[in-house]
Amino acid sequence: MTRLPILKLVLATIVFGVIQSVxxxxxxWFGGSASTAAGPIDTLLDVTIVISxxxxxxxxxxxxxxxxxxxxxxxxxxxxxxxxxxTKLEIxxxxxxxxxxxxxxxxxxxxxxxxxxxxxDAIHINAYAQQFAWTFGYPESGDKWSEGEVHVPxxxxxxxxxxxxxxxxxxxxxxxxxxxxAVPGLKTDVVVTPDKEGTYQLICVELCGIGHTTMxxxxxxxSREKYEAWLESLDQEVPDxxxxxxxxxxxxxxxxxxxxxxxxxxxVTEVTGDEEE
Amino acid sequence: xxxxxxxxxxxxxxxxxxxxxxxxxGLVVALRAISGLDIFQTEQTGYPHxxxxxxxxxxxxxxxxxxxxxxxxxxxxxxxxxxxxxxxxATRWQDYFKFNTDHKVIGxxxxxxxxxxxxxxxxxxxxxxxxxxxxxxxxxxxxxFNGLFSTHAVVMIFLFIIPVFAGLANYVLPLxxxxxxxxxxxxxxxxxxxxxIAGIIFLASFLAPGGSFDAGWTGYAPLSTGAPLGQSFFNIxxxxxGASSIATALNFLVTIITMxxxxxxxxxxxxxxxxxxxxxxxxVGATPFVAGAQFMVFFDRILGMNFFNFLExxxxxxxxxxxWFYSHPAVYIMMLPGFGIIxxxxxxxxxxPVFGYRLMALALIGIVVLxxxxxxxxxxxAGMFSWLRVPxxxxxxxxxxxxxxxxxxxxxxxxxxxxxxxxxxMLFALAFIITFTIGGISGVMLGxxxxxxxxxxxxxxxxxxxxxxxxxxxxxxxxxxxHWFPKMTGRMYDERLGRxxxxxxxxxxxxxxxxxxxxxxxxxxxxxxxxAAQYGDWNLLxxxxxxxxxxxxxxxxxxxxxxxxxxxxxxxxxxxxNSIEWQVSSPPPVFNFDExxxxxxxxxxxxxxxxxxxxxxxxxxxxxxxxxxxxxxPS
Numbered sequence: 001m002t003r004l005p006i007l008k009l010v011l012a013t014i015v016f017g018v019i020q021s022v023x024x025x026x027x028x029w030f031g032g033s034a035s036t037a038a039g040p041i042d043t044l045l046d047v048t049i050v051i052s053x054x055x056x057x058x059x060x061x062x063x064x065x066x067x068x069x070x071x072x073x074x075x076x077x078x079x080x081x082x083x084x085x086x087t088k089l090e091i092x093x094x095x096x097x098x099x100x101x102x103x104x105x106x107x108x109x110x111x112x113x114x115x116x117x118x119x120x121d122a123i124h125i126n127a128y129a130q131q132f133a134w135t136f137g138y139p140e141s142g143d144k145w146s147e148g149e150v151h152v153p154x155x156x157x158x159x160x161x162x163x164x165x166x167x168x169x170x171x172x173x174x175x176x177x178x179x180x181x182a183v184p185g186l187k188t189d190v191v192v193t194p195d196k197e198g199t200y201q202l203i204c205v206e207l208c209g210i211g212h213t214t215m216x217x218x219x220x221x222x223s224r225e226k227y228e229a230w231l232e233s234l235d236q237e238v239p240d241x242x243x244x245x246x247x248x249x250x251x252x253x254x255x256x257x258x259x260x261x262x263x264x265x266x267x268v269t270e271v272t273g274d275e276e277e
Numbered sequence: 278x279x280x281x282x283x284x285x286x287x288x289x290x291x292x293x294x295x296x297x298x299x300x301x302x303g304l305v306v307a308l309r310a311i312s313g314l315d316i317f318q319t320e321q322t323g324y325p326h327x328x329x330x331x332x333x334x335x336x337x338x339x340x341x342x343x344x345x346x347x348x349x350x351x352x353x354x355x356x357x358x359x360x361x362x363x364x365x366x367a368t369r370w371q372d373y374f375k376f377n378t379d380h381k382v383i384g385x386x387x388x389x390x391x392x393x394x395x396x397x398x399x400x401x402x403x404x405x406x407x408x409x410x411x412x413x414x415x416x417x418x419x420x421x422f423n424g425l426f427s428t429h430a431v432v433m434i435f436l437f438i439i440p441v442f443a444g445l446a447n448y449v450l451p452l453x454x455x456x457x458x459x460x461x462x463x464x465x466x467x468x469x470x471x472x473x474i475a476g477i478i479f480l481a482s483f484l485a486p487g488g489s490f491d492a493g494w495t496g497y498a499p500l501s502t503g504a505p506l507g508q509s510f511f512n513i514x515x516x517x518x519g520a521s522s523i524a525t526a527l528n529f530l531v532t533i534i535t536m537x538x539x540x541x542x543x544x545x546x547x548x549x550x551x552x553x554x555x556x557x558x559x560x561v562g563a564t565p566f567v568a569g570a571q572f573m574v575f576f577d578r579i580l581g582m583n584f585f586n587f588l589e590x591x592x593x594x595x596x597x598x599x600x601w602f603y604s605h606p607a608v609y610i611m612m613l614p615g616f617g618i619i620x621x622x623x624x625x626x627x628x629x630p631v632f633g634y635r636l637m638a639l640a641l642i643g644i645v646v647l648x649x650x651x652x653x654x655x656x657x658x659a660g661m662f663s664w665l666r667v668p669x670x671x672x673x674x675x676x677x678x679x680x681x682x683x684x685x686x687x688x689x690x691x692x693x694x695x696x697x698x699x700x701x702x703m704l705f706a707l708a709f710i711i712t713f714t715i716g717g718i719s720g721v722m723l724g725x726x727x728x729x730x731x732x733x734x735x736x737x738x739x740x741x742x743x744x745x746x747x748x749x750x751x752x753x754x755x756x757x758x759x760h761w762f763p764k765m766t767g768r769m770y771d772e773r774l775g776r777x778x779x780x781x782x783x784x785x786x787x788x789x790x791x792x793x794x795x796x797x798x799x800x801x802x803x804x805x806x807x808x809a810a811q812y813g814d815w816n817l818l819x820x821x822x823x824x825x826x827x828x829x830x831x832x833x834x835x836x837x838x839x840x841x842x843x844x845x846x847x848x849x850x851x852x853x854x855n856s857i858e859w860q861v862s863s864p865p866p867v868f869n870f871d872e873x874x875x876x877x878x879x880x881x882x883x884x885x886x887x888x889x890x891x892x893x894x895x896x897x898x899x900x901x902x903x904x905x906x907x908x909x910x911p912s
Contacts, residue, residue, distance in 0.1 A: 080694030082884035174800035185587025
């Protein structure tokens with residue numbers, strides 16, 4: 001039995017892995033970035049891409065080498081060597097992947113804690129999702145409302161409190177890298193600190209019916225002054241049909257809280273965030 | 278005629294279907310009349326006069342078809358009609374359209390039926406790709422589009438991938454373990470006939486007012502609880518497909534545990550048997566959850582219950598927990614049998630024992646155990662308790678370890694082998710290793726919460742599932758069908774056409790699904806009929822590739838059909854494999870073995886002179902049990 005050219009194989013794996021990583025790292029896979037969460041997430045992606053490149057390279061090199069070296073000649077009816085395994089090798093290729101994935105899990109956990117950290121002075125904005133439109137409430141500024149468009153100040157933490165009026169929806173601004181479902185009867189939120197002024201698109205990414213494709217809203221990130229001016233410019237009127245929905249919703253909430261005795265953590269809490277503080 | 282009607286068969290089945298439907302319809306009309314309700318309730322989620330017959334008619338069909346004759350007689354204390362086994366085997370094509378209890382006939386029925394649904398599911402996908410070729414709405418309306426992707430997924434999952442594996446295993450597994458048939462042949466036949474019923478119900482939903490079910494194959498509440506009638510067809514169809522799946526899995530479990538030939542201890546079972554043992558453990562444990570989830574939606578819809586109605590105290594998220602508690606193990610139900618197929622093929626065509634056989638078997642069991650603990654990684658952005666995310670992330674990433682062990686072991690099997698690549702089966706097996714590795718890597722990425730938050734519900738997820746289900750499962754299905762085609766039909770397929778099919782499939786799979794990763798990461802959501810213009814070029818490439826991919830499958834079908842009829846005789850063991858199914862004739866005798874074989878060694882004793890896996894009946898019986906010489910690879 002010939003010895004394996006381990007050194008050459010390792011070298012080939014590294015070279016191929018490096019080439020792959022270098023090529024793959026040329027691209028901004030996640031597109032433009034406009035929040036403080038984007039940096040750590042994109043770095044995590046890059047690290048994962050590099051590790052994955054080497055794993056993929058290892059598989060390709062091993063398969064390619066085996067095919068070149070041990071391809072049977074036509075008419076060769078003999079068998080390969082009766083190797084049934086190699087306990088040491090099997091332990092190695094069990095433990096190394098364990099270490100890699102636990103490392104990635106730990107790193108992901110750290111990034112997660114980083115991007116979800118809430119600040120006490122964060123601005124709360126209510127995002128109401130209904131088939132097939134987004135509406136926003138600004139509880140800290142006299143409960144003003146805007147439809148299909150939301151403005152936020154740059155460089156300050158925003159917490160969007162999500163509320164679904166009918167079915168599931170999902171709040172996603174690709175440049176912010178954050179996403180969370182709006183769930184009927186459940187209070188969910190997303191935390192984001194926009195760090196680049198501009199106009200972005202809020203996309204509903206949870207299938208919500210016929211109009212799902214078109215359920216978008218405009219997100220404007222601007223300076224504090226412009227943001228305040230925008231708030232000033234809003235008139236208080238809320239569309240009639242929308243108010244009705246909210247009333248129904250509150251009624252239902254009250255009924256449930258009465259039934260459950262308002263148990264904390266029952267999954268159902270007050271939804272508009274404009275009182276009780 | 279009167280005799281034909283009394284005999285189980287198609288005439289009686291037609292009458293049974295009509296009686297069943299009439300019974301259901303009458304029941305609804307009568308009960309609603311007694312209760313003083315509108316006789317025909319046609320609110321969109323209602324239609325009881327359609328829904329109840331949809332449940333009763335299939336039972337009428339099965340009773341008429343003869344699925345329950347033996348059991349009814351037994352239960353009633355009447356003398357059962359002893360089976361003269363004339364129903365076993367198939368000599369004419371008509372025999373495949375009977376309630377046949379022969380596992381080989383059932384296996385063939387499964388494979389052919391599921392390939393038919395593969396075509397239907399593929400056509401649905403191509404319609405979708407036609408719409409998506411360019412930004413803007415062109416071909417189908419938005420609700421039709423939602424119906425297309427929902428039905429595509431449901432048909433592919435419930436009527437192709439899951440049952441085609443059951444079909445292949447149905448054919449070869451009893452032969453592999455030296456059993457004359459499955460443990461419960463009548464249950465086996467019933468399992469098969471539940472399948473076309475489920476398929477017809479799913480596809481019939483296109484005829485329902487309001488169109489086909491369109492809440493995705495996931496059918497998330499509360500979209501599904503308020504959806505038009507078609508959704509109920511999905512709820513009911515899943516029950517039939519699920520019952521089929523569960524019954525088959527029970528059958529496999531009992532067959533594998535109790536019916537192995539003497540000498541076949543656990544460590545002498547071929548890995549395909551191990552794989553089906555593992556899969557069956559998943560099916561019996563998990564499938565009831567999807568059945569339950571669909572029943573709850575169904576009850577919400579037609580009985581006005583409030584499982585998922587938050588206004589009445591229902592819990593919307595609980596649907597997702599119950600659903601994924603099945604549907605994540607389901608992806609392993611769709612993958613583990615494929616792992617088994619690849620192990621058989623790689624070992625046979627590399628002329629080498631499977632590297633690390635025991636660890637391979639244990640890895641399967643490891644995946645079974647872990648897969649019950651990862652369901653919530655589908656819900657990282659769903660708003661569930663945030664503390665659950667990190668533990669689920671850790672188990673999700675850990676499940677990559679046993680999967681990685683399998684990939685490394687296949688590679689290890691190739692080393693120091695004599696690799697033959699003349700067979701299309703082996704080509705698909707080798708391509709599977711590479712393609713599946715990509716799917717595995719994107720799976721790990723999706724398991725990492727911060728990355729998942731960005732890419733969940735985007736085309737990245739679509740790319741991932743198609744890399745593991747098409748580049749993974751479907752490649753193994755092709756490999757398996759090519760590998761066992763000579764055994765099942767007794768004839769050889771055309772390797773030249775096989776190669777064209779192989780290269781066409783591999784290249785188009787990559788061209789179709791690789792760009793999906795890119796547009797997804799860049800911000801294109803999934804389940805949309807329209808998208809931003811910037812993704813137009815990539816989507817055009819994806820659509821064109823998918824059409825070629827679809828066209829290439831016609832070569833496969835042509836090859837299979839023509840070779841089945843006209844192919845050259847294959848001989849008993851064209852691949853010179855060791856396992857028992859290759860030691861009998863092709864196709865195997867009606868009762869598999871005249872005398873049950875005796876297993877004397879492992880299934881992959883390539884390269885050990887004189888080593889045997891099994892001694893067939895009629896052979897010299899006192900061959901000594903050989904000791905395999907083990908050579909250790911230098912490290």
